[in-house]
Amino acid sequence: MPTLPAPSSHSRHWRLDPGVVFLNHGSYGACPVPILEAQQRFRDRMERELVRFFMLDVEGLLDAARASLAEFIGCDAEGLAFLPNVTQAVATVIDNLGLKSGDEIVVNDxxxxxxxxxxxxxxxxxxxxxxxxxxPFPTKSSDEIFHAVMDAVTDRTRIVLLSHITSPTALIFPVDRLVLALRAKGVEVLLDGAHAPGQIPVDVSATNADYYTANLHKWPCCPKGSAFLWVHPDRREGFEPLALSARAHLKRPDRDRFRCLFDYIGTDDYTRFLVVPEALEFMATLEGSWDALRARNNALALKGRRILCDALGCEPATPDDLVGSMATIVVPGVGLESGGTSPGGYEDPLQEKLVEKHHIQVPVWSLPSQGRRLLRISAQAYNTPEQYEYLARALKQELAAEG
Ligand SMILES: Cc1ncc(COP(=O)(O)O)c(C=O)c1O
Incomplete structure (x- = not known):
């Protein structure tokens, strides 16, 4: 077993395996122990008196959680629905679009x-x-992103899907500017903020997107199965979940229909949403405030990227201002087509080598459309610069072995 660099003192709040250098907060997040304990307290309350919990308590508790989230991400709580993940939020938006033959939907690679x-x-x-x-990746500027997206828009475009921060390449997209230009053309915009809240300041209303969805289990460090969808006031009328619950037919003059429909989409473990206020509060205590935590993680991601680029003799793939708490570097070699998994189950055998030989968990994947082989680092409160130095040494060794 190699000697591994220590994580930061904040790591005491997580249950991460000390035998792994964990540099992939971005994929599944990681939930701190105090939040898991708070969730367990809600679960105990639920299991003690289930009928009371589901019929009387959960609505008010969800309202409180939604109010706290709305403040954190800058939107009105009335248009905010809790959903299990971004995948389902995206499917919900599509289902409500009323797409027609001949419509065009713009995505990007x-x-x-x-x-x-x-x-x-x-x-x-x-x-x-x-x-x-x-x-293009490497990416020169947010201008380049803006024009690449806008060039794909025609008078048949109904909706554009845009990540706020992209998954494979960790790029902050210029969403404010894109939404402005797209809505001016009468095109709807769905912002996929899976990685944004907790990495960068998010002001959902200010984006003026038609729909904004994000995961809460990633950078806000809530339990798994917690995400949200915000729907612009112009689009709320008649907007429905994929499945209607046993309460959907009830008349509730005291409550918006949008809220009633999304409050309860069948029996489920709603405790994952109820701890949102605790998670937001807890994460802010680590460095004194959310701003301080985000600044720390951003500086660490940039430092980690610099360490890797120096070791590999390459330049960063993007300007610093397009980086949040994750950074992607281009690695020598050809990116494998997605789905071409290595025998160990990872997308690229290099990731397997890093895990098996060096005990580093970091994703190596590809941008097949551009033949790029990519490695993405994350920087969360528990990470340290020494962990990226260790990764840089391991990476050099494994790339040299590949020849
Ligand atoms: C940009 C982006 N969108 C959507 C998703 C899907 O999120 P989920 O698996 O929670 O549905 C992910 C997951 O990592 C992501 O990175």
Missing amino acids: HEYSACISTFTKAAKRVGAKVVRASV
Whole structure:
């Protein structure tokens, strides 16, 4: 077993395996122990008096959680729905669009595969077309991103899907500018903020997107199965979840229909949403405030990227201002087509080597449209610069062995 660099003192709040250098907060987040304990307290309350919990308590508790989230992400709580994940939020938006034959949907080659697949499925069903813009990576500027997306828009475009921060390439997209330009053309915009809240300041209303969805289990460090969808006031009327619950037919003059429909989509473990206020509060205590935590993680991601680029003798793939708490570097070699998994189950055998030989968990994947092989680092409160130095040494060794 190699000697591993220590994580930061904040790591005491997590249950992460000390035998792994964990540099992939971005994929599944990691939930701190105090939040898991708070969730367990809600679960105990639920299991003690289930009928009371589901029929009387959960609505008010969800309202409180939604109010706290709305403040954190800058939107009105009335248009905010809790959903289990971004994948389902995207499917919900598509289902409400009323797509028609001949409509065009614009995505780009940095979007998350589940979202593209869901768009493609919906388009196929009605004879609409999915248009895939290509955003160059390495990326010179946000201008380059802006033009790549806008060039794919025609007068048939119904909706554009845009990540706020992309998954494979960790790029902050210029969403404010894109939404402004797209809405001016009468095009709807779905912002996929899976990685944004907790990495960068998010002001959902200010984006003026038609729909904004994000995961809460990633950077806000809530339990798994917690995400949200915000719907613009102009689009709320008649907007429905994929499935209607046993309460959908009830008349509630005291409550918006949008809220009633999304409050309760069947029996489920709603405790994952109820701890949102605790999670937001807890994460802010680590460095004194959310701003301080985000600044720390941003500086660490940039430092980690610099360490890796120096070791590999390459330049950063993007300007610093397009980086949040994750950074992607281009690694020598050809990126494997997605789905071409290595025998160990990872997308690229290099990731397997890093895990098995060096005990580093970091994703190595690809941007197949551009033949790029990529490695993405994350920087969360528990990470340290020494962990990226260790990764840089391991990476050099494994790339040299590849020849
Ligand atoms: C940009 C982006 N969108 C959507 C998703 C899907 O999120 P989920 O698996 O929670 O549905 C991910 C997952 O990592 C993502 O990175």
